[in-house]
Amino acid sequence: MGHAGVMLNTYPADLGGVDRQVLANCIEACFDCAQTCTACADACLSEHAVAELVRCVRTNLDCADICATTGRVLSRHTGYDANLTRAQLEACAQACRSCGDECGLHAHMHEHCRVCAEACRRCAQSCNELLAALG
Amino acid sequence: MGHAGVMLNTYPADLGGVDRQVLANCIEACFDCAQTCTACADACLSEHAVAELVRCVRTNLDCADICATTGRVLSRHTGYDANLTRAQLEACAQACRSCGDECGLHAHMHEHCRVCAEACRRCAQSCNELLAALG
Amino acid sequence: MGHAGVMLNTYPADLGGVDRQVLANCIEACFDCAQTCTACADACLSEHAVAELVRCVRTNLDCADICATTGRVLSRHTGYDANLTRAQLEACAQACRSCGDECGLHAHMHEHCRVCAEACRRCAQSCNELLAALG
Amino acid sequence: MGHAGVMLNTYPADLGGVDRQVLANCIEACFDCAQTCTACADACLSEHAVAELVRCVRTNLDCADICATTGRVLSRHTGYDANLTRAQLEACAQACRSCGDECGLHAHMHEHCRVCAEACRRCAQSCNELLAALG
Numbered sequence: 006m007g008h009a010g011v012m013l014n015t016y017p018a019d020l021g022g023v024d025r026q027v028l029a030n031c032i033e034a035c036f037d038c039a040q041t042c043t044a045c046a047d048a049c050l051s052e053h054a055v056a057e058l059v060r061c062v063r064t065n066l067d068c069a070d071i072c073a074t075t076g077r078v079l080s081r082h083t084g085y086d087a088n089l090t091r092a093q094l095e096a097c098a099q100a101c102r103s104c105g106d107e108c109g110l111h112a113h114m115h116e117h118c119r120v121c122a123e124a125c126r127r128c129a130q131s132c133n134e135l136l137a138a139l140g
Numbered sequence: 141m142g143h144a145g146v147m148l149n150t151y152p153a154d155l156g157g158v159d160r161q162v163l164a165n166c167i168e169a170c171f172d173c174a175q176t177c178t179a180c181a182d183a184c185l186s187e188h189a190v191a192e193l194v195r196c197v198r199t200n201l202d203c204a205d206i207c208a209t210t211g212r213v214l215s216r217h218t219g220y221d222a223n224l225t226r227a228q229l230e231a232c233a234q235a236c237r238s239c240g241d242e243c244g245l246h247a248h249m250h251e252h253c254r255v256c257a258e259a260c261r262r263c264a265q266s267c268n269e270l271l272a273a274l275g
Numbered sequence: 276m277g278h279a280g281v282m283l284n285t286y287p288a289d290l291g292g293v294d295r296q297v298l299a300n301c302i303e304a305c306f307d308c309a310q311t312c313t314a315c316a317d318a319c320l321s322e323h324a325v326a327e328l329v330r331c332v333r334t335n336l337d338c339a340d341i342c343a344t345t346g347r348v349l350s351r352h353t354g355y356d357a358n359l360t361r362a363q364l365e366a367c368a369q370a371c372r373s374c375g376d377e378c379g380l381h382a383h384m385h386e387h388c389r390v391c392a393e394a395c396r397r398c399a400q401s402c403n404e405l406l407a408a409l410g
Numbered sequence: 411m412g413h414a415g416v417m418l419n420t421y422p423a424d425l426g427g428v429d430r431q432v433l434a435n436c437i438e439a440c441f442d443c444a445q446t447c448t449a450c451a452d453a454c455l456s457e458h459a460v461a462e463l464v465r466c467v468r469t470n471l472d473c474a475d476i477c478a479t480t481g482r483v484l485s486r487h488t489g490y491d492a493n494l495t496r497a498q499l500e501a502c503a504q505a506c507r508s509c510g511d512e513c514g515l516h517a518h519m520h521e522h523c524r525v526c527a528e529a530c531r532r533c534a535q536s537c538n539e540l541l542a543a544l545g
Contacts, residue, residue: 015522060219084195150387252285330489354465
């Protein structure tokens, strides 16, 4: 079990019937994707072809910020607000689709984009699974 | 003109026909609301009645994170992605409505909640105006 | 008075004798600098000469993150920890010096770097004034 | 190998002789600690004894922000600035010491504080190891 799952198990109040595994997976996918997108933006900056990667840097920066915020929102359970959580999860799924698509365009040229596209797709899928589980 | 408007005017490429004043207002509203919600969460923690304010603290923390991320996304113009921007703006409008409503419940008791509810409503309105301007 | 000063005045407990004006100035300088550095990194990405600005983008991204975190730490007063606050203020003063110097190198070429260098220097000075006021 | 180590191996330019394992460990410790402190602050809010935990919530919030920013700074290698990196690492080590100590006071009562104190101590140690490795 990852650290997010360990912390979920220490929460002292009711989690409201959410699927713990789906929630823990999504929290960890968000934090991993935030780190990966931050590193991919920086790796793009270090490429000779940086001028062809500016859209990729920008999408990585947005996706890193959005995943980090979504991972924080999902790490909180007290005073749960379904509308707020759902809207942020939808923004995160969209950012991860955008960034996965953009990094996917450069995956054959740059290994960091290939790894990052995978992290984005995994996070988009985790967000969608959590949205489905929240009903 | 605020600092966000000053920086908008230095952007070297095309801004794509967006209303600069509406965009600058929204960026500044997001950053101001992020600061105000961070301070309101902390002020709630310092109240004797903190046990009655835990939902308010939580919503403040979410709203602070979401506004900060939205303000950053809106501060970037290179490689603009309409779907990503719109989804994050909708999440921000929702978070500001939730937090404005929650702080509004305590506004008659706590001045920090009264000021914070106003900042949240102003930010929600700025997000909705920008969403309308983006078409 | 700016929004950070307004919120300071609503804090329900003792602020421990800190100079309110110096504290409010520093909070607002941190949030303004975080926005300005985020926008400057993006403006650099949009320049034809982006390949010559990669160090500037990177330093802007670090400075934006560090100023945002410092602004949040300074917006909290409950359970004040002098060692933690002082260490983060010193990191922020250093980041603002680094970023002000780097942007200053490009200020004659790029208006966004000129404005950003000023924001960084103002924030570095505010951090140093607050460090001095904290004793 | 964790995701931070995978991304380090895709970096296209020179990493300047830093010990990759020490760097990857520190990046992952920062992101893990940021998640854990965010969750611990929220778990404290849900305790009946929240009024006795307000200092713990506050230190958790600071530590989460500082670890998140430090993890981002360390995920960037382009245009490395030793002074900036070192100052932020020192702030992070201090925040993790403060938060580990505070959570440690409640570890016998609250499992989330026990787990969080461990994450903070691990992150403080990783920061100190990286500071030593950077020379």
